[in-house]
Amino acid sequence: MRNKILAAAVFLTSLTLVVQAQQSLDAMIDRDIASLLTTYKMLHGAPELSHHEEKTSSFFATQLRTLGYTVTEHLGRYEHPDWSGYGVVAVMKNGAGPTVLVRTELDALPVDEKTDLPYASKVKTKNDAGQEVGVMHACGHDIHMTTMLGTAKMLAEMKDRWRGTLVLIGQPAEETIDGARAMLRDGLYTKFPKPDYTIALHDSADLEAGKVGYTPGYALASATSVDIKIRGLGGHGSKPESTKDPVVVAAEVVMALQTIVSRENSPLDPAVVTVGSIHGGTRYNIIPDEVNLQLTVRAYKEEVRQKLLAAIERITKGIAIAAGIPSDRAPIVKISETEVTAATYNEPQLTEKLATVFRKALGDENVVHIPSAMASEDFGYLSLDQKIPATIFWLGAVDPVKVKQSKETGTPLPSLHSALFAPLPEPTLRTGVKAMTSAVLELMKSP
Ligand SMILES: [Zn+2]
Numbered sequence: 001m002r003n004k005i006l007a008a009a010v011f012l013t014s015l016t017l018v019v020q021a022q023q024s025l026d027a028m029i030d031r032d033i034a035s036l037l038t039t040y041k042m043l044h045g046a047p048e049l050s051h052h053e054e055k056t057s058s059f060f061a062t063q064l065r066t067l068g069y070t071v072t073e074h075l076g077r078y079e080h081p082d083w084s085g086y087g088v089v090a091v092m093k094n095g096a097g098p099t100v101l102v103r104t105e106l107d108a109l110p111v112d113e114k115t116d117l118p119y120a121s122k123v124k125t126k127n128d129a130g131q132e133v134g135v136m137h138a139c140g141h142d143i144h145m146t147t148m149l150g151t152a153k154m155l156a157e158m159k160d161r162w163r164g165t166l167v168l169i170g171q172p173a174e175e176t177i178d179g180a181r182a183m184l185r186d187g188l189y190t191k192f193p194k195p196d197y198t199i200a201l202h203d204s205a206d207l208e209a210g211k212v213g214y215t216p217g218y219a220l221a222s223a224t225s226v227d228i229k230i231r232g233l234g235g236h237g238s239k240p241e242s243t244k245d246p247v248v249v250a251a252e253v254v255m256a257l258q259t260i261v262s263r264e265n266s267p268l269d270p271a272v273v274t275v276g277s278i279h280g281g282t283r284y285n286i287i288p289d290e291v292n293l294q295l296t297v298r299a300y301k302e303e304v305r306q307k308l309l310a311a312i313e314r315i316t317k318g319i320a321i322a323a324g325i326p327s328d329r330a331p332i333v334k335i336s337e338t339e340v341t342a343a344t345y346n347e348p349q350l351t352e353k354l355a356t357v358f359r360k361a362l363g364d365e366n367v368v369h370i371p372s373a374m375a376s377e378d379f380g381y382l383s384l385d386q387k388i389p390a391t392i393f394w395l396g397a398v399d400p401v402k403v404k405q406s407k408e409t410g411t412p413l414p415s416l417h418s419a420l421f422a423p424l425p426e427p428t429l430r431t432g433v434k435a436m437t438s439a440v441l442e443l444m445k446s447p
């Protein structure tokens with residue numbers, strides 16, 4: 001009996017501590033929310049394209065330095081000679097314990113913002129091809145950065161509640177899926193403490209602000225870009241018999257590629273083969289010499305990806321042979337070495353553990369299981385092929401009223417990357433800071 005009373009007392013004390021901790025976290029967020037909103041709106045109005053995150057990274061680094069972190073800038077090495085690495089690594093050591101890495105992205109997209117918000121981006125710049133483009137945080141990486149800065153402040157102020165080494169990174173070039181690799185190549189895990197856990201969040205354009213979502217196991221697919229050059233023998237449009245028409249071959253290839261997923265791949269292994277671009281020819285009466293296709297290939301498992309890529313090459317070359325294209329004009333199938341990213345695998349145990357933490361912090365009704373998607377991220381690289389437990393969770397960002405309307409009317413909400421994507425800042429940031437801070441405190445809790 002005495003033991004039971006003791007156990008009940010211990011339970012109640014720990015429950016009280018949890019409740020108190022949540023209350024103090026809420027109070028700290030209340031105190032900081034106005035300044036976080038200002039930061040968010042400032043970042044939203046000043047987006048920079050991938051590989052050009054100069055001012056964003058410098059602002060981000062300065063903020064973290066002010067909070068007491070040891071900050072290194074300019075981490076990241078690309079193969080492209082003109083690009084600089086704008087990666088930021090902020091470290092805070094706080095005694096013996098696990099090393100936890102939290103990642104945010106820094107880059108924005110070449111999208112002309114059409115939200116009409118008072119703080120909408122009006123930024124225009126030249127892209128790498130020299131074209132003038134609008135720039136917008138249409139993927140919400142400004143939400144992620146602001147959440148990270150809020151979390152960084154909480155954790156710096158609560159050093160009595162965690163032990164270990166905290167590594168916060170600002171990753172450039174996520175949209176072009178080469179930033180994580182550029183940071184790893186430049187010594188993210190050799191010059192800085194290698195993490196025991198890696199976590200991140202991404203805002204969701206479907207989920208209500210105030211909620212978070214989690215996906216144990218494969219969450220996002222691998223993505224591989226493929227270029228196909230179909231070469232024929234051009235000539236006069238009125239004399240097809242003296243040509244080998246690459247337009248007809250390209251049309252057949254596009255249709256035949258659809259049979260890879262439907263006929264060659266197991267229906268139990270998700271896969272996508274999309275031809276996103278097709279270009280060839282100049283006018284009505286000329287049969288061109290070549291047609292160029294651009295594909296994106298998605299899969300979860302590496303063996304499935306390999307099979308898809310092999311089938312693309314086999315089918316394309318086979319159709320060219322059937323069309324009588326000579327072997328020295330065979331199609332060239334090029335698998336990109338840079339526009340490629342691994343699947344994102346959320347280590348199930350870690351993911352479930354954090355989902356439990358989120359339920360405690362946000363309430364059961366605000367934590368939802370989200371099905372996997374075929375979109376892609378380069379966060380997966382930070383797990384070093386699933387050797388480091390990693391998880392990325394979804395942060396609801398949409399006005400709940402709009403989600404309800406969309407469900408009732410069937411009108412889809414603006415997606416991520418849309419010129420109309422407009423997260424509801426305050427509840428999103430509050431929830432993001434609370435969820436991320438709670439997650440780190442759980443993984444690094446002091447004994
Ligand atoms: Zn994006």
Ligand SMILES: [Zn+2]
Pocket residue numbers: 105139140141174202
């Ligand atoms: Zn994104």
